[in-house]
Amino acid sequence: MxxxxxxxxxxxxxxxxxxxxxxxxxxxxxxxxxxxxxxxNEHPGDVSALPVGPGGEAVNDSFSFVHRTLTGDGSLTVPVTALTGVLSDPDGAPDSTTRGLTPWSKAGIIVKRNLTQGSPYAAVMATGAHGVRMQHDFVHDRATDLTGVPSAVAPQWLRLVRDGKTVTGYHSADGVHWTEIASVAVPGDAVQAGLFVTAPAAVQTAGAGSSPATATAAFGQPVLTGAWRDDWAYTQVGGGAGTSGSYVPGTTGGHRASGDGFTVTGAGDIAPVVGGPALGPxxxxxxxxxxxxxxxxxxxxxxxxxxxxxxxxxxxxxxxxxxxxxxxxxxxxxxxxxxxxxxxxxxxxxxxxxxxxxxxxxxxxxxxxxxxxxxxxxxxxxxxxxxxxxxxxxxxxxxxxxxxxxxxxxxxxxxxxxxxxxxxxxxxxxxxxxxxxxxxxxxxxxxxxxxxxxxxxxxxxxxxxxxxxxxxxxxxxxxxxxxxxxxxxxxxxxxxx
CATH class of the missing domain: 1.10.357 (Tetracycline Repressor; domain 2)
Known part of the structure; x- marks a missing residue:
């Protein structure tokens, strides 16, 4: 041979x-x-570099965040009592809107290493059409048996517990009986933890396009244990909705106190960047x-x-x-x-x-x-x-x-x-x-x-x-x-x- x-x-x-x-x-x-x-000369405007997640992948990391600093072990528990949304109507007049949620609109609680886009995190959330989930570091997603969209008569209770570098997520339908979802590692000493809302753009499968979406969530009173410092603060992480869409015209990200809790509005996503209409330039x-x-x-x-x-x-x-x-x-x-x-x-x-x-x-x-x-x-x-x-x-x-x-x-x-x-x-x-x-x-x-x-x-x-x-x-x-x-x-x- x-x-x-x-x-x-x-x-x-x-x-x-x-x-x-x-x-x-x-x-x-x-x-x-x-x-x-x-x-x-075909694209004269500057485009910001995409954030990079812990695994080296390009990510979306844009959301409305009401947060405090957690310096050691501790926990955060809160009920989500409502999740609503507004969509741009792709078939309507310019700037026309319709009520609705994108399937992966998210409202929940998150422990994040810092406010830098792409930093490690663990989150438990209610979603527009996929029930309660636990996600971490952008590419990891776990489903639970708690389905539906939260409401005043059927709130969804969420909890994150930090023990050292380990963060464990829980969910409950009544705030009394809790089910553990998973435990993951989030590095860092003083981390940012709190309430978040985000809503990726609505994908139009027929035309392979997308249209802006905004979500609003009502949270009951947050219950904290452990080593917390500072008062509640609001941050629009990413400065906007990132590469996964934009705010519906006439809406902006923000928060307001609502009784003992908060109402938070956001757009964007916390997820890996994929192809298709969401990829953009x-x-x-x-x-x-x-x-x-x-x-x-x-x-x-x-x-x-x-x-x-x-x-x-x-x-x-x-x-x-x-x-x-x-x-x-x-x-x-x-x-x-x-x-x-x-x-x-x-x-x-x-x-x-x-x-x-x-x-x-x-x-x-x-x-x-x-x-x-x-x-x-x-x-x-x-x-x-x-x-x-x-x-x-x-x-x-x-x-x-x-x-x-x-x-x-x-x-x-x-x-x-x-x-x-x-x-x-x-x-x-x-x-x-x-x-x-x-x-x-x-x-x-x-x-x-x-x-x-x-x-x-x-x-x-x-x-x-x-x-x-x-x-x-x-x-x-x-x-x-x-x-x-x-x-x-x-x-x-x-x-x-």
């Missing part, structure tokens, strides 16, 4: 067109990024890897020619005379094109990410931050994506023998489904199936856009979401890249060279 591999690599590197094609694939990927993204890792499909086509063309050229020039007989085991010849060719394609893909991706970030910031666009391990997976995954596609292309060349026919078949099963699904030219259902069954599923390995059940958005291929997880999508492509060489090996053994 070593001898066959050396022979095939020698063939590849000594043909100038193939080597130039490999280099051209990397350059094409990067150049497409440069011409396919915005220029600095921000670039993602996927944006920076947009040139991959151009590089994939070039690599595919090179791989096809690497297999068909010997048919065209009548040299396959000489190759098989030197290495009679035909499966070994095909395996050596596959290893060569896979290695070249992986290098091209990973190198182009590694260059595209910092280049794309620099370009986005120069154009005054925010960049959606993702953890380093997610970026590394996208870079290496791009290499694997091109490697598997190159093996598929090589196999198609052996099966079909003609370069034009094999290249057309490759584009039909990889690039075309990708463009149809993510370009919004198909309904979500058929687009999803294309990205489950065709080799285009492999592009999922580049996806870093998060998907969370506690963040409402439009999770469809047209908004950048693949139906399969990253490695699952690559596994579909890998299956194609295994079956195609198996078929090609069978045909190569049975067919006259």
């Amino acid at each position: 070593t001898r066959a591999l050396h022979a095939e690599w020698t063939k590849f590197r000594t043909v100038r067109g193939w080597m130039l094609g490999a280099v051209g694939a990397a350059l094409a990927s990067v150049l497409f990024l440069l011409v396919g993204t915005v220029s600095s 921000a670039f993602t890792v996927e944006t920076f890897l947009i040139g991959t499909f151009i590089g994939l086509i070039v690599v595919g063309v090179v791989a096809v020619q690497f297999s068909t050229s010997e048919y065209r020039r009548g040299l396959l007989g000489l190759t098989l005379a030197a290495t009679p085991r035909r499966g070994r010849v095909l395996g050596a060719k596959a290893l060569v094109v896979a290695g070249v394609a992986f290098t091209v893909g990973a190198a182009a991706a590694a260059v595209s990410l910092p280049l794309g970030r620099a370009r986005a910031r120069a154009a005054h666009f925010a960049v959606l931050t993702v953890p380093t391990e997610e970026q590394l997976r996208a870079v290496l995954g791009t290499g694997l994506l091109l490697a598997a596609t190159a093996v598929l292309a090589l196999s198609l060349g052996v099966l079909l023998r003609r370069s034009a026919t094999a290249i057309t078949a490759l584009v039909a099963v990889t690039v075309l489904p990708y463009l149809l699904a993510l370009g919004g030219m198909l309904p979500a259902g058929p687009a999803g199936w294309l990205l489950r069954l065709t080799p285009a599923a492999g592009f999922a390995v580049q996806q870093t856009l998060p998907r969370h059940d506690h963040v409402l958005s439009v999770y469809t291929p047209a908004t950048g979401y693949f139906p399969l997880p990253p490695w699952g999508g690559l596994a579909v492509l890998g299956a194609w890249a295994l079956l195609a060489p198996a078929a090609a090996s069978l045909v190569l053994r049975r067919r006259d060279a």
Whole structure:
């Protein structure tokens, strides 16, 4: 096998067109990024950097907060006696509104390390349509059995207890019988704790847009135990509603005393940033890897020619005379094109990410931050994506023998489904199936856009979401890249060279 591999690599590197094609694939990927993204005059206004959560992910962290400082162990207990909202009417006149709550409108109590956006926290909350929840550090969400929207006749009681760095959440329907939800860690000595309200924008699934929302909650008298200091203070964390919407025209965040309790109004969200309508003017890792499909086509063309050229020039007989085991010849060719394609893909991706970030910031666009391990997976995954596609292309060349026919078949099963699904030219259902069954599923390995059940958005291929997880999508492509060489090996053994 070593001898066959050396022979095939020698063939590849000594043909100038193939080597130039490999280099051209990397350059094409990067150049497409440069011409396919915005220029600095398309978005002249400055966009603030997105807050970053404890895990390195981009987050929304904007809410109305009535708070005090908790310096040690202690607890906060409060009933939520009402949760109402106002929505901008997308079908009405300008500035028209309607009463209602977005499903993830939130009103509750929170212990937060400090008032800096993105700092660790633990919160127990009533929601517009998902009952009482406990959430912490943006990406973690736990449901409870207490459902419905709180009201004066059916308040929802919430409690947070801090013991050292551990914060435990509880809920109750009557303020007497309590159920523990979970315990989580919130670092820090003196933390901020109190009442909060926020309301993400209403997502219009049909038009893939969103409209502002505002929520108002009534809280009964807060009961405190432990080491508290300072008086109650109000802060609009984030200075507005952040990237998850805005206040309904005519409404603002604020609070007022209401008997022994408070009435608090807010908008925004405390949650990870996802794609879709809520993303706004921000670039993602996927944006920076947009040139991959151009590089994939070039690599595919090179791989096809690497297999068909010997048919065209009548040299396959000489190759098989030197290495009679035909499966070994095909395996050596596959290893060569896979290695070249992986290098091209990973190198182009590694260059595209910092280049794309620099370009986005120069154009005054925010960049959606993702953890380093997610970026590394996208870079290496791009290499694997091109490697598997190159093996598929090589196999198609052996099966079909003609370069034009094999290249057309490759584009039909990889690039075309990708463009149809993510370009919004198909309904979500058929687009999803294309990205489950065709080799285009492999592009999922580049996806870093998060998907969370506690963040409402439009999770469809047209908004950048693949139906399969990253490695699952690559596994579909890998299956194609295994079956195609198996078929090609069978045909190569049975067919006259």
